[in-house]
Amino acid sequence: MLAVCKYQGSFKCPNSEPATNITFLRWDHAPLGQYYELTRVCFQPILDELNNMLKCVIMLSTSDIDRLYCAVVAALKYSADQCIPQRAGGMTNWRN
Secondary structure (H helix, E strand, O other), X not given: OOOEOOOOOOOOXXXXXXXXXXXXXXXXXXXXXXXXXXXXXXXXXXXXXXXXXXXXXOEOOHHHHHHHHHHHHHHHHHHHHHHOOEEEOOOOOOOO
């Protein structure tokens, strides 16, 4: 099934402010199986909602797509926050 949308207006990134305290995700120390499973669990309701929406309409509105996109980003962020270790500041280069 192909979802088609018409773009109306302009898109502004909600987080256009520069970050003050940056942390880096340590994917090399992450329990990836745990992250994948939590991400799958978080994505399932979003997928169910999308499937239900596509059963009812031929074309999704941009607000529906934006809402689903935000839900996907929130699910990814939640999964990473729960499973992936973080480190403040920059990563040191092991070659130095």
